[in-house]
Amino acid sequence: MAAASAELTPRKSPLQARARATKEALHVATIQVLTREGLIDCTTTRIAKRAGTSVGTLYQYYPNRDALLAAVLEEHLGKLAEAIERTCARLHGANLSEMATALIATFLEVKLGNPDASNALYAIAGERGGAELVLRGNNRMVATMSAMLATASDTRFADPAITAAVALSSIVGCVRAVLEGYAPPGFDHQLERQLVSLVSAYFENEAER
Amino acid sequence: MAAASAELTPRKSPLQARARATKEALHVATIQVLTREGLIDCTTTRIAKRAGTSVGTLYQYYPNRDALLAAVLEEHLGKLAEAIERTCARLHGANLSEMATALIATFLEVKLGNPDASNALYAIAGERGGAELVLRGNNRMVATMSAMLATASDTRFADPAITAAVALSSIVGCVRAVLEGYAPPGFDHQLERQLVSLVSAYFENEAER
Amino acid sequence: MAAASAELTPRKSPLQARARATKEALHVATIQVLTREGLIDCTTTRIAKRAGTSVGTLYQYYPNRDALLAAVLEEHLGKLAEAIERTCARLHGANLSEMATALIATFLEVKLGNPDASNALYAIAGERGGAELVLRGNNRMVATMSAMLATASDTRFADPAITAAVALSSIVGCVRAVLEGYAPPGFDHQLERQLVSLVSAYFENEAER
Amino acid sequence: MAAASAELTPRKSPLQARARATKEALHVATIQVLTREGLIDCTTTRIAKRAGTSVGTLYQYYPNRDALLAAVLEEHLGKLAEAIERTCARLHGANLSEMATALIATFLEVKLGNPDASNALYAIAGERGGAELVLRGNNRMVATMSAMLATASDTRFADPAITAAVALSSIVGCVRAVLEGYAPPGFDHQLERQLVSLVSAYFENEAER
DNA sequence: CATGAATGAGTCTTCATTCAT
DNA sequence: GATGAATGAAGACTCATTCAT
Numbered sequence: 031m032a033a034a035s036a037e038l039t040p041r042k043s044p045l046q047a048r049a050r051a052t053k054e055a056l057h058v059a060t061i062q063v064l065t066r067e068g069l070i071d072c073t074t075t076r077i078a079k080r081a082g083t084s085v086g087t088l089y090q091y092y093p094n095r096d097a098l099l100a101a102v103l104e105e106h107l108g109k110l111a112e113a114i115e116r117t118c119a120r121l122h123g124a125n126l127s128e129m130a131t132a133l134i135a136t137f138l139e140v141k142l143g144n145p146d147a148s149n150a151l152y153a154i155a156g157e158r159g160g161a162e163l164v165l166r167g168n169n170r171m172v173a174t175m176s177a178m179l180a181t182a183s184d185t186r187f188a189d190p191a192i193t194a195a196v197a198l199s200s201i202v203g204c205v206r207a208v209l210e211g212y213a214p215p216g217f218d219h220q221l222e223r224q225l226v227s228l229v230s231a232y233f234e235n236e237a238e239r
Numbered sequence: 240m241a242a243a244s245a246e247l248t249p250r251k252s253p254l255q256a257r258a259r260a261t262k263e264a265l266h267v268a269t270i271q272v273l274t275r276e277g278l279i280d281c282t283t284t285r286i287a288k289r290a291g292t293s294v295g296t297l298y299q300y301y302p303n304r305d306a307l308l309a310a311v312l313e314e315h316l317g318k319l320a321e322a323i324e325r326t327c328a329r330l331h332g333a334n335l336s337e338m339a340t341a342l343i344a345t346f347l348e349v350k351l352g353n354p355d356a357s358n359a360l361y362a363i364a365g366e367r368g369g370a371e372l373v374l375r376g377n378n379r380m381v382a383t384m385s386a387m388l389a390t391a392s393d394t395r396f397a398d399p400a401i402t403a404a405v406a407l408s409s410i411v412g413c414v415r416a417v418l419e420g421y422a423p424p425g426f427d428h429q430l431e432r433q434l435v436s437l438v439s440a441y442f443e444n445e446a447e448r
Numbered sequence: 449m450a451a452a453s454a455e456l457t458p459r460k461s462p463l464q465a466r467a468r469a470t471k472e473a474l475h476v477a478t479i480q481v482l483t484r485e486g487l488i489d490c491t492t493t494r495i496a497k498r499a500g501t502s503v504g505t506l507y508q509y510y511p512n513r514d515a516l517l518a519a520v521l522e523e524h525l526g527k528l529a530e531a532i533e534r535t536c537a538r539l540h541g542a543n544l545s546e547m548a549t550a551l552i553a554t555f556l557e558v559k560l561g562n563p564d565a566s567n568a569l570y571a572i573a574g575e576r577g578g579a580e581l582v583l584r585g586n587n588r589m590v591a592t593m594s595a596m597l598a599t600a601s602d603t604r605f606a607d608p609a610i611t612a613a614v615a616l617s618s619i620v621g622c623v624r625a626v627l628e629g630y631a632p633p634g635f636d637h638q639l640e641r642q643l644v645s646l647v648s649a650y651f652e653n654e655a656e657r
Numbered sequence: 658m659a660a661a662s663a664e665l666t667p668r669k670s671p672l673q674a675r676a677r678a679t680k681e682a683l684h685v686a687t688i689q690v691l692t693r694e695g696l697i698d699c700t701t702t703r704i705a706k707r708a709g710t711s712v713g714t715l716y717q718y719y720p721n722r723d724a725l726l727a728a729v730l731e732e733h734l735g736k737l738a739e740a741i742e743r744t745c746a747r748l749h750g751a752n753l754s755e756m757a758t759a760l761i762a763t764f765l766e767v768k769l770g771n772p773d774a775s776n777a778l779y780a781i782a783g784e785r786g787g788a789e790l791v792l793r794g795n796n797r798m799v800a801t802m803s804a805m806l807a808t809a810s811d812t813r814f815a816d817p818a819i820t821a822a823v824a825l826s827s828i829v830g831c832v833r834a835v836l837e838g839y840a841p842p843g844f845d846h847q848l849e850r851q852l853v854s855l856v857s858a859y860f861e862n863e864a865e866r
Numbered sequence: 867c868a869t870g871a872a873t874g875a876g877t878c879t880t881c882a883t884t885c886a887t
Numbered sequence: 888g889a890t891g892a893a894t895g896a897a898g899a900c901t902c903a904t905t906c907a908t
Contacts, residue, residue: 068366085874087873089899089900090870095898168416200412203411203412212377225405293890294884491901512903582839614844653854700877712879716880
């Protein structure tokens with residue numbers, strides 16, 4: 031998954047309806063296999079079979095296995111970043127509590143909306159250039175969030191980028207604990223409330239007036 | 240032979256001592272290979288060579304590759320949990336700010352002390368029973384932390400286990416962001432200060448007096 | 449339609465003309481791909497693309513890949529044999545030196561005229577029935593040449609077929625050395641002169657008077 | 658077979674007797690498969706099976722299929738060049754007829770001694786760097802031969818290298834015709850006599866006194 | 867008829883694991 | 888016990904061929 035190198039660029043764009051359906055099926059299948067079997071057992075053959083196609087077809091759309099994984103990861107990160115951007119745009123000028131609440135709601139909506147995908151992608155992120163993509167996604171979200179923080183009514187942050195990054199990483203850490211099942215019983219039901227408490231307390235603590 | 244005095248008998252038989260050294264070498268080698276080559280290229284042959292032994296020997300100590308990886312992960316998690324336990328024991332009865340500060344210092348000391356190992360193990364955690372081990376480690380730390388929180392002077396928590404879990408997951412999330420390189424520039428230098436701000440603000444917010 | 453006069457009907461139906469053009473394009477493309485990529489990378493898709501058509505169309509004209517390769521080889525061998533036949537017919541009754549000179553000139557003209565094709569076809573010759581075709585081409589040329597030798601003025605050969613075969617094989621060996629790049633520097637410029645020397649000396653040596 | 662690149666260098670030298678036997682078996686098997694099945698069907702699996710080992714073992718000795726093919730080709734070319742060198746050393750100062758006779762005898766002895774190998778290797782020569790190896794072998798033989806020609810008693814050659822190259826290429830052409838079965842009936846029995854006639858006539862023709 | 871997406875058998879290659887030395 | 892050569896199942900990837908559009 032070496033980021034944007036030519037080697038990892040999809041091979042052809044799905045001009046026809048069938049082709050588009052095939053690509054979509056491959057994405058879905060990849061996430062399913064990743065979830066059920068893990069990264070190491072997520073083989074091209076298994077993905078193709080689950081997608082109802084053949085390996086050959088898979089390779090008509092992606093030059094290699096890593097490119098497919100990267101595409102799936104990128105799609106997911108894109109959706110997440112877009113959702114965050116929409117929310118942040120709406121919150122310019124709001125107060126810190128509103129910001130924390132809305133941000134977390136958005137994040138959880140996307141992440142918990144398709145938990146399989148979210149979960150599966152953690153595995154990809156660590157391998158072969160996945161880090162590069164996650165980095166870009168993170169940077170994009172941090173930039174968006176810190177721009178929003180800078181508009182908070184009646185408040186200033188010494189270093190909005192750092193504050194945004196800490197908030198994002200904390201949220202990610204907690205969501206991941208829930209999704210990967212490391213969380214103690216009851217955690218998931220309280221997740222949203224706890225995150226709001228965590229992040230808004232932190233925002234208040236960091237804010238200069 | 241029968242005449243060998245007790246004093247001349249090594250405390251640990253030479254065989255056991257050698258075995259311990261070999262296992263240690265294998266652990267170190269595993270982490271090095273994992274770091275330098277990644278999970279997929281972390282082969283038994285490479286590990287054995289880096290450890291200065293042969294594959295055959297590796298299989299004398301571990302029934303298979305996954306067992307070795309699990310052992311390495313378990314050792315690391317054990318060290319972390321022990322360090323947390325020692326710190327928490329020391330903090331019984333302290334105030335929330337002291338708790339947050341000491342906890343984070345301990346965590347960072349272990350994690351950033353050997354960042355390679357920490358980083359490498361994220362890769363293992365997602366595969367082949369790694370989740371199970373992480374879960375156990377987490378539970379152990381959450382239990383320790385929530386026991387400590389329950390002793391905080393002048394304070395009560397509605398659900399100390401949840402509070403501990405949120406704090407731990409947030410810390411993990413931020414540390415991981417730094418270790419895996421997803422953090423924006425400057426994040427790492429401020430990491431400790433930010434975490435203290437994050438966690439103590441959260442503790443205060445959740446505390447009932 | 450029934451009224452279409454004979455004059456307006458193309459000599460060859462448009463379908464046939466198009467088919468001929470397509471086949472020709474495929475032949476040319478085959479040689480180009482063979483030259484640029486080598487036998488192993490000479491795939492049907494690549495040939496079709498270079499020819500400006502699709503694989504499907506290729507299979508409309510040839511039942512399989514080997515048939516196409518064989519056709520290309522056969523065409524080339526046919527041209528060579530025809531050129532040799534024309535030359536030999538013209539040389540009936542000439543003397544040995546004239547025969548050697550004209551033969552070699554013809555051979556070189558065809559082979560060096562399109563060195564790519566000549567070169568590319570060596571690769572095919574060794575595989576999948578290519579040997580059979582080369583054998584037939586050789587036999588045809590040997591027969592032609594030995595018939596010519598039998599008419600040489602003032603001379604007789606004990607075994608004209610063998611003499612012709614030796615001459616032909618020697619010429620082929622030298623030309624191939626040049627085309628495949630095994631020849632030492634300067635070889636190619638002297639090729640014609642050297643071959644004439646070689647073959648005419650041999651003819652003289654074998655001739656009985 | 659890209660010549661001498663690191664990619665094509667054998668992996669380990671046969672220190673032990675068994676290893677040496679395995680490598681030899683692989684060479685023999687390669688030639689057999691090449692002869693019976695052709696270059697395209699000369700797969701690693703087939704070679705290993707014919708050698709009585711497994712693919713894995715093959716790859717313990719050669720980094721890839723081409724490296725094995727190159728090694729086999731190189732071994733053969735080496736044997737041929739050495740034989741030629743020994744003969745040429747013995748012939749310094751001889752006359753042209755003796756040179757031609759001894760050279761051809763040596764060449765045929767090696768080539769017809771193991772016709773399978775000779776034949777098989779033509780196929781390799783055309784692919785993936787095989788040309789490079791053949792070129793080197795050729796150059797070595799041409800150098801040897803032209804040094805010898807320069808010592809011929811009572812004679813001088815204008816360009817001994819070219820003369821040697823032409824002689825060699827002619828011999829190769831004829832031998833190949835016989836080995837690949839393109840020769841007319843009776844050719845093989847007369848091969849040695851014809852070649853002596855061809856080459857000695859040519860040498861005489863080119864010699865200046 | 868032309869097209870090119872889909873197929874899947876078959877390549878090369880790797881690597882966890884075994885076992886004779 | 889230690890070694891490392893041998894094994895072969897399994898993975899990534901290719902490509903001749905087919906067939907629905």
